[in-house]
Amino acid sequence: MTKTIGTGNNMSFGHGGNIHKIAHSTKGSPGEFIDFSANINPLGLPSWARTLINRELETVVHYPDPEYNELKTAIAASYKCDRDVVVPVNGTSELLYMLPRVLNIKRIIIPVPSYIDYLKSFRSHSQEVIELTLLEDDNFNLDEKKLNGLIREGDGLVLGNPSNPTGTYIPDEIILEWAHRFPKCVFIIDEAFKEFVTSFKSLGARLPNIISLNSLTKFFSVPGLRIGFGLLPEPFLSRIKERLPEWNVNSLAQSFAIKALHDETYCKRTRVNCQELRSQLISRLDYIEGLKVYQSSANYLLIKILHTHTDQTLYDFLLSHKIIVRRCSNYQGLDHSFVRIAVRTEEENDQLVRLLEKAFSSREKSVGSSLKKRPRARSLMFQGTSSNAGKSLLTAGLCRILQQDGYRVAPFKAQNMSLNSFVTRDGKEMGRAQVVQARASRIEPDCLMNPILLKPNSDTGSQVIVHGIPVGNMNVAQYHAYKEKAFSCAKKAYDKLSRDYDCIVLEGAGSPGEVNLRKHDFVNMPMAAYADAPVLLVGDIDRGGVYAALAGTMDVLNEPERKRVAGFLINKFRGDQSLLEDAHRFLFDHSGREVLGVIPYLDNLAIPQEDSVVLHEGFYQNRPADSNEVDIAVILLPHVSNFTDIDALYFEDGVNVRFVKDRFELGNPAAVILPGSKNVAADLEFIKNRKFADEIIHLATQGCTIVGICGGYQMLGTVLRDPHKIESTEDEQEGLGLLEVHTTLGERKILQRKYGRHTVSGLPLVGYEIHHGVSEGGALENGVVLFDDGSWCGCRNQQGNVWGCYLHGLFDEDQFRNWFINELRAKSGLSPIKPGKNGSHIDQNLDRLAEIIRSNCNIDQLYNVMKL
Numbered sequence: 001m002t003k004t005i006g007t008g009n010n011m012s013f014g015h016g017g018n019i020h021k022i023a024h025s026t027k028g029s030p031g032e033f034i035d036f037s038a039n040i041n042p043l044g045l046p047s048w049a050r051t052l053i054n055r056e057l058e059t060v061v062h063y064p065d066p067e068y069n070e071l072k073t074a075i076a077a078s079y080k081c082d083r084d085v086v087v088p089v090n091g092t093s094e095l096l097y098m099l100p101r102v103l104n105i106k107r108i109i110i111p112v113p114s115y116i117d118y119l120k121s122f123r124s125h126s127q128e129v130i131e132l133t134l135l136e137d138d139n140f141n142l143d144e145k146k147l148n149g150l151i152r153e154g155d156g157l158v159l160g161n162p163s164n165p166t167g168t169y170i171p172d173e174i175i176l177e178w179a180h181r182f183p184k185c186v187f188i189i190d191e192a193f194k195e196f197v198t199s200f201k202s203l204g205a206r207l208p209n210i211i212s213l214n215s216l217t218k219f220f221s222v223p224g225l226r227i228g229f230g231l232l233p234e235p236f237l238s239r240i241k242e243r244l245p246e247w248n249v250n251s252l253a254q255s256f257a258i259k260a261l262h263d264e265t266y267c268k269r270t271r272v273n274c275q276e277l278r279s280q281l282i283s284r285l286d287y288i289e290g291l292k293v294y295q296s297s298a299n300y301l302l303i304k305i306l307h308t309h310t311d312q313t314l315y316d317f318l319l320s321h322k323i324i325v326r327r328c329s330n331y332q333g334l335d336h337s338f339v340r341i342a343v344r345t346e347e348e349n350d351q352l353v354r355l356l357e358k359a360f361s362s363r364e365k366s367v368g369s370s371l372k373k374r375p376r377a378r379s380l381m382f383q384g385t386s387s388n389a390g391k392s393l394l395t396a397g398l399c400r401i402l403q404q405d406g407y408r409v410a411p412f413k414a415q416n417m418s419l420n421s422f423v424t425r426d427g428k429e430m431g432r433a434q435v436v437q438a439r440a441s442r443i444e445p446d447c448l449m450n451p452i453l454l455k456p457n458s459d460t461g462s463q464v465i466v467h468g469i470p471v472g473n474m475n476v477a478q479y480h481a482y483k484e485k486a487f488s489c490a491k492k493a494y495d496k497l498s499r500d501y502d503c504i505v506l507e508g509a510g511s512p513g514e515v516n517l518r519k520h521d522f523v524n525m526p527m528a529a530y531a532d533a534p535v536l537l538v539g540d541i542d543r544g545g546v547y548a549a550l551a552g553t554m555d556v557l558n559e560p561e562r563k564r565v566a567g568f569l570i571n572k573f574r575g576d577q578s579l580l581e582d583a584h585r586f587l588f589d590h591s592g593r594e595v596l597g598v599i600p601y602l603d604n605l606a607i608p609q610e611d612s613v614v615l616h617e618g619f620y621q622n623r624p625a626d627s628n629e630v631d632i633a634v635i636l637l638p639h640v641s642n643f644t645d646i647d648a649l650y651f652e653d654g655v656n657v658r659f660v661k662d663r664f665e666l667g668n669p670a671a672v673i674l675p676g677s678k679n680v681a682a683d684l685e686f687i688k689n690r691k692f693a694d695e696i697i698h699l700a701t702q703g704c705t706i707v708g709i710c711g712g713y714q715m716l717g718t719v720l721r722d723p724h725k726i727e728s729t730e731d732e733q734e735g736l737g738l739l740e741v742h743t744t745l746g747e748r749k750i751l752q753r754k755y756g757r758h759t760v761s762g763l764p765l766v767g768y769e770i771h772h773g774v775s776e777g778g779a780l781e782n783g784v785v786l787f788d789d790g791s792w793c794g795c796r797n798q799q800g801n802v803w804g805c806y807l808h809g810l811f812d813e814d815q816f817r818n819w820f821i822n823e824l825r826a827k828s829g830l831s832p833i834k835p836g837k838n839g840s841h842i843d844q845n846l847d848r849l850a851e852i853i854r855s856n857c858n859i860d861q862l863y864n865v866m867k868l
Contacts, residue, residue, distance in 0.1 A: 015117075018037075019035050019038075022324060028322075032322050033322050033323070033324055034322060034323050034348050035324045035342075036323060036324060036325045036341040036342045036344060036352060037324045037326040037340070037341075037342070038223065038342060039164070039218055039298065039299055039300040039342045040218055040221050041218065041219055041220065041221040041274070042273070042299070042342075042345050042348075043221065043269060043270050043273060044221050044558070044560050045558065045559045046259075046260060046266045047266075047558040048259065048263075049222070049256065050555060051555070051556070052256060053252055053256070054555065056255045059251050059255070060252065062251070063247055064247050064249060064251040064254060066246045068086075068088045068254065070258055071088055071249070071254045071258055072086040074257065074261045075088075077261075078200045078261040078262075081204070084237075085204070085205040085232055085233060085237060086229055086230075087232055087237065087241065087244070088227075088228075088229045088248075088249045088257075089228050089229060089230060089244070089249065090227070090249055090250075091217065091226040091227065091228050092192060092213040092214065092215045094228075094244075094248065095213055095230045096117060096118070096121050097117075097124075098244070100122050100124070101125065101239075103156055103236065105127070105154055105155060105156040105185075106128065106154040106155060107128045107130055107154070107155045108122045108128070108129050108157075109130045109132055109151060109155055109157045109158070110122070110129060110130070110132065111131075111133075111134050111142050112131045112132065112133055112134065112333040113163075113166060113331035113333040113334045114158070114160050114163060114165075114331070114332075115164045115190065116331060118158045118160075119332065122158070131333075132147065132150060133332075134166070134168075139168070139295070140163070140168055140294065140302070140333075141168050142159075142168070151185060152185075154184060155185045156185065156186040156187075157186070158188045158190065159175070159188070160190040160193075161175070161189055161190065161194060162196070162296070162298040164190075164193065164298070164300070165300065165302050165338075166294060166296070167296025167298045167300060167301065167302060172201065172203055175187065175189065175203055175210075176203065176206065176207065176210075179203075179207045180207070184209075185209060186209050186211065187211070188211045188213070190213045191203070191214050192218055193219075193298040194214075195219040195270075196219065196270070196271065196297070196298050197271075197298070199267065199271070200261075200267075204230065204231025204232065208233045208234075210233070211232050211233070211236055213228070214228055214229050216228055216229075216260060219270065220260045222256060225252070225253050225256060227249060227253040227254075227256065227257050274299050277344075277346060277349060278343045280346070281301065281343055281349045281353070282295070282296075282301065284353045285303065285353065288353075288356050288357055289306075289361075290305065290306050290307050290309075291304070291306065291356065292304040299343045301343065302338060302339075302340050303338065303339050304337055305337045305338070306337075308360055309359065311327040311328060311336050311338060312336065314339060314359060315327050315339070318352075318359075321355055323351065323352055323355060326340040326341070345560075347532060376498045376531070377497075377499075377501045377503055377504045378502065378866045378867055379498075379503065379504045379505070379531045379532065379533035379534075380533055380534055380535075380862065380865060380866045381505075381506035381507070381508060381531070381535045381536070382394050382395050382398075382505070382506070382508060382535075382536055382538055382569075383508035383512050383525075383536070384508060384511055384539070384540075385539045385540070385549035385552075386510065386511055386539075386540065386543070386549065387510050387511075389539060389571060390540060390571040390572060392436070392437070392609075393849060394538060394569065394853070395413075395433075395437050395505050395506075395507045396411070396433075396436050396437045396439075396440040396849065397440070397849040397853040398505050398853065399437050399438075399441040400441070400847065400849065402505070404850060408501045409441045409501055409502065409503040410443060410446075410449060410497055410501045410503075411440075411441060411449050411506075411507065412434075412449055412450075412494055412497060412505070412506045412507070412531075413431065413434055413449070413450050413506065413508075413523070414487070414490035414493075414506075414509075414523045415450075415451075415452035415453075415509060415523045416430075416433060416434070416450050416453050416454070416509070417453075417454040417455075417456065417462065417509070418432065418433065419455055419640065419642065419643075419676075420433075420641060420642050421453060421642065421770055422435045422445060423751050423753055423768035423769070424444075424468065427468075427751045428447040428467065428468020428751065429470070429770060430449065430453060431450045431453050432608055432642075433450075433507070434450040436608050436842075437505070437507075439842065440846045440850075447493075448467075448493040448497045449497065451467055451489050451490045452464070452466060452486050452489065453468075455641070456639075456678065457473065457639070457679050461473055461476070462474065463678075464479065464482070466486065467489060470749050473726075480520050483520055487527075490523075490527065494530065498531075503866065504533075506527065506528065506531060509521075509524065510524075511524075512524035512535075513552065513553035513556045513557065515556055518556075525557070525561045525564065528564050529560070529564065533564070534566040534865045535566060536565075536568070536569050536862075536865075537550060537553060537554075537565055537593075538569045538571050539570055539571065540571050540572050541572055541573050542571075542572035542573075551587060551590050551591065554590070554591045554593075565591075566593070566865045567593050567594050567595065567865070568596065569596060569598075569857065570595055570597070570599065571599045572599065572600075572601045572602075573598050573599065573600055573601060574601045580595075580598060596858050596862065597853070597857025597858060598856055599856050600852065600856060602849070604651075605845055605849060606842065607842060607845050607849065608644040608842070609644065609647075626656060628654065628830060629654055629830075630654065630655055630656070630670045630671075630821060630825045630828050630830060631658070631669040631670050631671075632658070632671045632673060633665075633667070633669040633671070633672050634658065634672075634673045634675060635660060635673070635674050635675070635692060635712075636659045637675065637677050637683040637686065638679075638682065638683060639678045639679040639682060640675050640676065641675070641676040641677055642675065642709075643676070645675060645676065645709050645810075645811060646673065648812050649811050652817065652836050654821065655821055662690065663690055663691045663694075663695045666695050666696075669699075669704065670824040670827060670828050671704065671824055672699060672704060672705070672706050672707070673708075673712065674707070674709070674715055674716065675709055675710075675712050676709055676711045676712065676770075676808065677710070677711030679727050679728075680711040680714050680715060680745075680773070681720060681727045681730065681733055682727070682728070683711065683715070684715050684733055685733070687715065693736055697736060697737075697738065700738055700797075700801065700802050703799070704801065705801050705823075705824060705827075706802040706803075707802075707803060708739075708803075708805075709806075709808065709810075710769075710770070710771055710806050710808060711771075712804060713794065713795075713804030713805055713806060714743040714773050714775060715735055715736055716735065716741075717736075717738075717739050717741035717742055717743055717795075718739075718741065718777070719733070719734060719743070720735055720742075720745075720773075721733075721742070721743065721744040721745065722744075723745075724745065726745045726772055738802045739795045739797060739804060740778050740795065741775045741777040741778055741795045742775070742776060742777055744773065744774050745773050746772055747772070748772070750769055750771050750772070751768075751770055752769050753766075753768045754767055754768065754769060754785075754793075754807060755788045756785045756788055756793075757786055758819075759784060759786050759792075760796075760800070761816065763813070763815045764813065765785055765810050766809065767807040767808050767809035767812070768807070768809060769793075769806045769807060770808065771806055773806075775795070778795035782796050782797075783795065784796055784804070784805040793805045793806050815835065818833070818834075818835040
């Protein structure tokens, strides 16, 4: 079917992608909507785009290169064409509207439906326009016979390839054959979406009668930057150049295009991902009764509405859910029963499909429905500008707030690196930070909350623990190779956890902006994306440079990652918050995100800490000696682990706990504690080299109480053997010889919760064991703990002042801790103290933490971010 037209259907809504108009009319903001009306690469901007623009911004003080030398060279190299036929333009619309002035043709043939500006541009120059209507029954494919019967000498043909909105594609060989057959006709091929089909292949100027329009904005996701080009043979080339203004392509657009054309990785990923996403989307849409989906070669789909809705009513329904689609009734050849949708990300496509299923009341047992993801728990993730920015405590605090407000909440950290671990009731090992966060949530710790735990045992390697079970020691390269499997395990753990709770509060690791680690990082933004969790970026202002760190972190994130960031939290502030207003305004101007809270620096917060970094950064401060306090010295080992064994003592009244790094700091304490160690052999060598060993032995002979926990217990023995080279290259090391036990490190790691009684005091003990060593020697009568199952653990000397055992957490037991302290106080001539309550003390401090966060953070806004 053909017809000559002078005017056409001029619907008021025009093109897709006018998100600004829609946001204005709905009194919203562009960021609130998912725009399926604009056919843009779902991968978003290349990861380097923001860095490039930042770097090139200083060049805008100069005029752009009017000859486009570097740009034309890059285009010619990518498209394997002569650079002299390249004409860079400010978006291909600039070239399209100029072409009618230079073609000198009698008629223009435009297959419809097609991009509406083809008709508009040629009608504006009073040329005879012939519409060749593509039939729905032919799936809108161009009928070559009809074209042959219509085209004649002196005509022009405008063809989108792939066609917009239908997505049909004609192989290059067929178009070249047409151009050969009709050498007196001009073929204008719009290849705006061709890059989604094939790699940098253009028909432009391949023959004297072929002109191509090539857009870079759709494929590289920069429609706002406006960059494209045409490939034109003479005489059209000279005619166009005469009419184009100088400097029509700005410097930033030129720099972006040059870089983009060399990014083969991004281009390959786009084609593979778009094909997969398109296939998945078509598969799901096909099962929605009421819709007919046309096959497409591009990154968009044409859909016919069979019943229930028109394009307008469906548009209105989706818009009410913040989704925009392209109504197609202003395309010649289509009516009110057609819409076009872009192929977007998997999550966004899923949202659209769910709404379409609702709009058309799809069959409940369709394949499309079976592919639906179960609605997840609401989530929020704390990420930081650095390690020790306060993410763990803020996670614990928000967990307690959500629990107080009636939500079932659980913490989650995909991967933790810590020497402080805990054994669950079912004998699984997990990070202590998530144990504290579980306590804040008032739930039992579960290794699902920390599916991957790394316990460093050297400068280059760690023991890897997956779902609570050690899977081996790995160096950096080995773990990088394992990370895909690790991430898969983390995702499965999150899915299981999210089924049982209303909310999940996730914690990141280190910083998402560490460019040297981003390639292998799955704990921060990849995990946030999987959980669909908005991110709060936390900065430690006590370190200094926090605003530069927050702004810089935003600058190195790619665009999907930036979209996840909902705002900032300033942590550990001392002073008047009003002094920060200018800095907060700068952050908002720079990033478009607000500071949602300023958390004050918290002193004496008696909550177990995550890792030994706090020992070196002053969290456990050595207090001035008090004559009414019993003095306990803790040896600060290089590989100290589970130092939270000391927490209950540190925060107890009547006790002064000191962490000592040098033998000269030991003094004359009432007790010396050797804590756990992840590398006992190395730390034993450290004690000997630093002359700690001599001092400890001397103090023991003077009646000082010497206590060893786990690794510290092994050091107190006579010999440490390592036949499997788990911690050392040496088979055997001599211990301190204060206890008659010898230890052999075995390949199997012992992980168990234990219940029993202290043999001397008779008081109950509950704790957990995490060790490879098997210690033998001594006798039951010299044991330290008798367990309920009849086994026993530990050893003490005949005088009773030197003892050790494998049981972590024994000082958390209020009665035993009080007994131990009062025994030391009695030996020091001090009066006894009343029993403390460590458990309630921790809960009181968690409540205090929650109240401080409530008072200094916009909780309502956080709940809005979480969609609660």
